[in-house]
Amino acid sequence: MTGAARYRTRFDPARIVMLAIAAAACLCVLVLLAAILWLSFTDGTPGDPNLGYTVGHYVEVFSDSFTWRVLANTVVFLAVTLAVAFALALPIAWLVERTDFPGKPVVFTLMTVALLIPGFAVALGWLFLLHPRIGLVNQAVMALFGLEHAPFDISTIPGMGVVEGLSLTPIAFIMISVALRSMDPALEEAAAMSGAKPRQAVWRITLRLLWPALLAAAIYVAAICFAAFDVPAVLGLTNRIFTFSTYVFRSLTPTEGAPEYGGVATLSVIMLAIAALMSVSYRAVQRQAPRYAVVTGKAYRPRLSPLGRAKGPALAFVTAFFLVSQALPLVMLGWAAGLPFLQTPSAHAVAALSLDNFRSIPTDLLLRIIGNTAILMVAVPTLTMVASLAISWVVLRAKPRGAALVDFLAFLPVTVPPIVFSVAALLLALFVLNAAVPLYGTIWLLVIVYVIARLSYGTRMTNTALMQIHRELEEAAQMSGAASFGVLRAIVVPLLAPTILYAWIWIALLSYRELTLPVVLATGSNLPFSMLVWSYVQSSSYGRASAAALIMLALMVPVLLLYWLAARRAGLLTPRVAR
Amino acid sequence: MIRIRDLALTYPEANAPAVRGVSLDIAEGAFYTLLGPSGCGKTTTLRCVAGLERPDAGEIIIGDETVFSAADGIFVPPHARNIGMVFQSYAIWPHMTVFDNVAFPLRYHRPRPSRSEARDRVMAALALVRLDKLAGRPAPNLSGGQQQRLALARALVAEPRVLLLDEPLSNLDAKLREDMRLELRDLVRRLRVTTLFVTHEQIEALTMSDVIAVMKDGAIVQEGAPAEVYGQPAESFVADFIGRTNLLSGQVMTPAVSTDGGLGSVATPVGLLHCRLDASRRVGDVVTLAVRPEHIALSLGAADATDPNVVAGEVATVAYLGNLIECTVAIGSHALRVQLHPSAPVAPGARVRLALPIEYCLAMRQ
Numbered sequence: 001m002t003g004a005a006r007y008r009t010r011f012d013p014a015r016i017v018m019l020a021i022a023a024a025a026c027l028c029v030l031v032l033l034a035a036i037l038w039l040s041f042t043d044g045t046p047g048d049p050n051l052g053y054t055v056g057h058y059v060e061v062f063s064d065s066f067t068w069r070v071l072a073n074t075v076v077f078l079a080v081t082l083a084v085a086f087a088l089a090l091p092i093a094w095l096v097e098r099t100d101f102p103g104k105p106v107v108f109t110l111m112t113v114a115l116l117i118p119g120f121a122v123a124l125g126w127l128f129l130l131h132p133r134i135g136l137v138n139q140a141v142m143a144l145f146g147l148e149h150a151p152f153d154i155s156t157i158p159g160m161g162v163v164e165g166l167s168l169t170p171i172a173f174i175m176i177s178v179a180l181r182s183m184d185p186a187l188e189e190a191a192a193m194s195g196a197k198p199r200q201a202v203w204r205i206t207l208r209l210l211w212p213a214l215l216a217a218a219i220y221v222a223a224i225c226f227a228a229f230d231v232p233a234v235l236g237l238t239n240r241i242f243t244f245s246t247y248v249f250r251s252l253t254p255t256e257g258a259p260e261y262g263g264v265a266t267l268s269v270i271m272l273a274i275a276a277l278m279s280v281s282y283r284a285v286q287r288q289a290p291r292y293a294v295v296t297g298k299a300y301r302p303r304l305s306p307l308g309r310a311k312g313p314a315l316a317f318v319t320a321f322f323l324v325s326q327a328l329p330l331v332m333l334g335w336a337a338g339l340p341f342l343q344t345p346s347a348h349a350v351a352a353l354s355l356d357n358f359r360s361i362p363t364d365l366l367l368r369i370i371g372n373t374a375i376l377m378v379a380v381p382t383l384t385m386v387a388s389l390a391i392s393w394v395v396l397r398a399k400p401r402g403a404a405l406v407d408f409l410a411f412l413p414v415t416v417p418p419i420v421f422s423v424a425a426l427l428l429a430l431f432v433l434n435a436a437v438p439l440y441g442t443i444w445l446l447v448i449v450y451v452i453a454r455l456s457y458g459t460r461m462t463n464t465a466l467m468q469i470h471r472e473l474e475e476a477a478q479m480s481g482a483a484s485f486g487v488l489r490a491i492v493v494p495l496l497a498p499t500i501l502y503a504w505i506w507i508a509l510l511s512y513r514e515l516t517l518p519v520v521l522a523t524g525s526n527l528p529f530s531m532l533v534w535s536y537v538q539s540s541s542y543g544r545a546s547a548a549a550l551i552m553l554a555l556m557v558p559v560l561l562l563y564w565l566a567a568r569r570a571g572l573l574t575p576r577v578a579r
Numbered sequence: 580m581i582r583i584r585d586l587a588l589t590y591p592e593a594n595a596p597a598v599r600g601v602s603l604d605i606a607e608g609a610f611y612t613l614l615g616p617s618g619c620g621k622t623t624t625l626r627c628v629a630g631l632e633r634p635d636a637g638e639i640i641i642g643d644e645t646v647f648s649a650a651d652g653i654f655v656p657p658h659a660r661n662i663g664m665v666f667q668s669y670a671i672w673p674h675m676t677v678f679d680n681v682a683f684p685l686r687y688h689r690p691r692p693s694r695s696e697a698r699d700r701v702m703a704a705l706a707l708v709r710l711d712k713l714a715g716r717p718a719p720n721l722s723g724g725q726q727q728r729l730a731l732a733r734a735l736v737a738e739p740r741v742l743l744l745d746e747p748l749s750n751l752d753a754k755l756r757e758d759m760r761l762e763l764r765d766l767v768r769r770l771r772v773t774t775l776f777v778t779h780e781q782i783e784a785l786t787m788s789d790v791i792a793v794m795k796d797g798a799i800v801q802e803g804a805p806a807e808v809y810g811q812p813a814e815s816f817v818a819d820f821i822g823r824t825n826l827l828s829g830q831v832m833t834p835a836v837s838t839d840g841g842l843g844s845v846a847t848p849v850g851l852l853h854c855r856l857d858a859s860r861r862v863g864d865v866v867t868l869a870v871r872p873e874h875i876a877l878s879l880g881a882a883d884a885t886d887p888n889v890v891a892g893e894v895a896t897v898a899y900l901g902n903l904i905e906c907t908v909a910i911g912s913h914a915l916r917v918q919l920h921p922s923a924p925v926a927p928g929a930r931v932r933l934a935l936p937i938e939y940c941l942a943m944r945q
Contacts, residue, residue, distance in 0.1 A: 475631050476670035478657040479743075480733070481687025486658075490683070494674045 014484035021390035026409040036424040039265035057266035070247045080161025081225045089172035097180040111170040118513040119230030121549040125329020130154035166325040179213030216285045223278040227417030229516040268420045279415040337546035357547035373529045380450040381507035388458030414456035422520035425449045443526040465499040505563045580773040581605040586637035597623040599797040608771040614784040615794035630657030663734030664743040678714040684737040704736040744776040781821045815867040831864045849910045854940035866942040872918040874939035894929045
């Protein structure tokens with residue numbers, strides 16, 4: 001190998017550019033995570049020359065009974081969310097994949113749209129329905145039965161769990177359908193030929209085979225739920241009911257006094273550790289799955305059971321799911337947006353309906369925010385896809401020493417809860433970088449953090465697509481005389497184009513609905529759209545919050561259409577799990 | 580035209596070298612074939628010539644240009660070597676038309692041809708492989724055979740110094756493969772382009788090549804014209820890999836005297852056999868004796884013990900293959916494979932005599 005090593009240094013511009021981009025992206029991930037770890041051991045304000053080191057924050061956090069209460073809350077929140085999401089996703093996935101349920105593409109499309117509707121908008125709708133004081137259902141029931149106390153309270157841990165469960169049902173649904181679809185129907189047919197009745201076959205074969213996939217999906221959904229911010233923030237922050245992510249947020253922005261940055265960093269590290277544990281167990285379970293030979297990557301055409309007379313109830317069930325989980329809260333937004341204050345429907349209320357809430361949002365603010373959001377929606381997906389392409393190319397094609405590390409670092413962000421990323425970026429920008437690169441307060445800080453947060457998704461897409469391009473296609477271009485940039489431009493990029501476009505729009509949509517990252521990082525001048533809604537929610541201006549959320553949803557529609565077209569072109573109309 | 584000296588390459592993740600000390604010379608215009616089982620290093624050697632792999636040691640010279648030399652630190656990247664190559668998967672770019680696929684190499688050709696000249700050359704290359712009528716078609720809408728011919732047109736359009744073929748026929752079905760074998764051979768012979776061909780199919784190597792080099796474990800074990808490699812295999816591996824053959828291990832009893840036409844005798848499990856033998860072999864040397872099934876004559880009845888090279892046995896299995904019958908004859912604990920005319924009256928259990936002609940019994944190293 002001594003001989004070969006000598007030629008490696010040959011100058012290849014494409015290689016150097018790609019390596020530089022991949023290294024820069026990986027460095028950002030590394031620096032952010034290293035910063036939060038470092039800060040958790042510091043004593044005093046970061047940037048102070050007399051900064052000391054301590055493990056005191058960890059002692060403090062673990063000896064604080066409130067930490068344990070938040071952890072207990074989070075466990076209950078996870079349990080309720082998983083129960084709700086799987087109780088709904090399992091039957092719907094089974095109906096769509098294994099029966100003659102009508103309108104399957106519609107179900108898939110609606111599930112994808114549901115994945116994109118901002119969680120804070122839906123949570124706000126539930127607040128209007130089931131808040132103990134202003135919730136319309138509560139008001140109506142109390143008036144009807146003359147009750148003193150509100151019968152329902154959505155601002156509780158189980159209440160948040162139900163709402164979060166409803167909003168994570170689409171992800172669970174997609175994961176379960178993929179598992180059901182990739183299961184060889186011959187396995188069930190063999191059970192039938194061995195004399196098992198259909199119900200016995202489902203119990204003894206289908207569910208047993210599906211078990212690793214279900215477990216993996218459960219851990220995946222749990223990890224997302226653990227990191228979730230929108231729903232617990234909208235429903236719980238005002239009355240101090242915390243899950244771990246909202247607790248980290250509240251520690252960073254206390255209602256009184258100055259934040260204790262070392263303590264916030266410590267909480268973030270603990271959250272990161274828990275998330276990493278989930279990620280490791282997810283991978284472990286996923287690695288088990290092939291042993292069951294369930295996931296073959298091949299799409300089978302399983303026998304579809306006829307629903308017969310059950311078709312009506314099945315259809316009603318799925319329709320009810322979409323109505324209750326998405327339509328109802330959004331309708332509530334519309335109702336609240338039209339009224340000066342929330343009230344139960346009546347002739348009087350209808351007469352009070354107006355567009356005042358919409359008009360009261362200052363136009364110049366709205367325009368500035370739309371401008372910021374547009375920058376995010378263009379810059380974030382573009383930079384993410386450039387970095388992803390470079391990383392995939394380095395990992396799968398150039399394979400320099402350390403390629404495995406690049407792959408690992410690019411995968412890391414999927415593990416990291418967004419709130420941890422934003423806390424890390426905030427502390428880093430405020431106390432370390434500000435003297436050299438004044439990023440804080442600019443839109444570019446948001447851009448960088450958004451890109452890092454989406455890096456794992458982007459590289460997963462480009463990895464899969466690049467792996468499907470036969471190496472000989474590139475080698476044939478080399479033999480035809482194309483140098484490395486030529487091969488990239490003429491062969492690799494055009495062949496990846498559908499995937500890149502699809503992922504680009506998906507990331508643009510996720511950037512649009514993102515709340516967790518800007519809630520920590522955005523200040524007056526770099527606010528994106530989600531923060532407008534959030535700031536109205538914070539000041540309890542629910543009518544204006546609803547109006548802003550509706551404008552936001554309306555502006556999303558054209559991008560959604562683009563997404564649908566791109567997905568159709570990339571052959572990805574059946575969506576993958578994407579975060 | 581191609582000169583390779585002491586080529587060696589070990590892949591980073593492997594523990595055994597993929598190629599160890601390969602040297603060969605390919606004359607201008609020759610059709611040279613690397614033949615061997617998978618993992619023998621033939622494709623690695625070809626990819627080193629292409630520049631798609633960097634050898635650890637050795638030298639590769641194409642024409643009068645050294646494209647690789649470990650000693651002098653020379654490595655010409657693949658895109659600067661002016662070589663045409665047909666890949667095993669054909670590597671037809673699916674996002675281009677048939678025409679664009681073939682036109683691609685001309686983009687990088689120096690001096691760059693004018694638009695109309697490029698067009699003419701692409702159409703000429705397509706006409707050569709009878710695809711000129713399909714020039715506007717998207718490349719994925721071609722059959723396997725058409726894709727194979729398209730890959731050939733693309734490899735030839737820039738008039739490369741050398742054509743490399745990496746198992747180009749292995750993805751075709753049997754009948755088409757037979758047709759393409761001849762078509763490919765005729766085409767490159769007509770164009771007189773120096774060709775390096777890699778295959779694991781002995782029939783392709785025998786029918787198409789000027790020279791065959793048989794490879795095993797990263798090294799060339801025998802090189803020669805097809806008839807030479809088939810008729811005088813240097814060792815049992817070659818005899819067995821090219822065509823089916825009966826191999827009997829034995830010990831030299833009578834060494835050959837070179838004036839005696841190289842004939843000697845070897846004691847084998849089926850008895851003492853006279854055979855062609857290298858004069859350097861001494862009494863007691865262990866050798867392998869090879870005799871091809873088609874050269875064994877079978878007759879019914881018991882053997883006369885005095886006839887030389889005749890052994891008695893019993894027919895064990897009979898397989899009817901249409902154009903011939905292949906049967907195995909058990910001689911003690913050994914079995915010999917024999918090919919017969921389809922009308923031969925043999926049945927399992929029959930007592931037969933096998934005559935092994937001396938001139939077709941070859942003793943070789945194991």
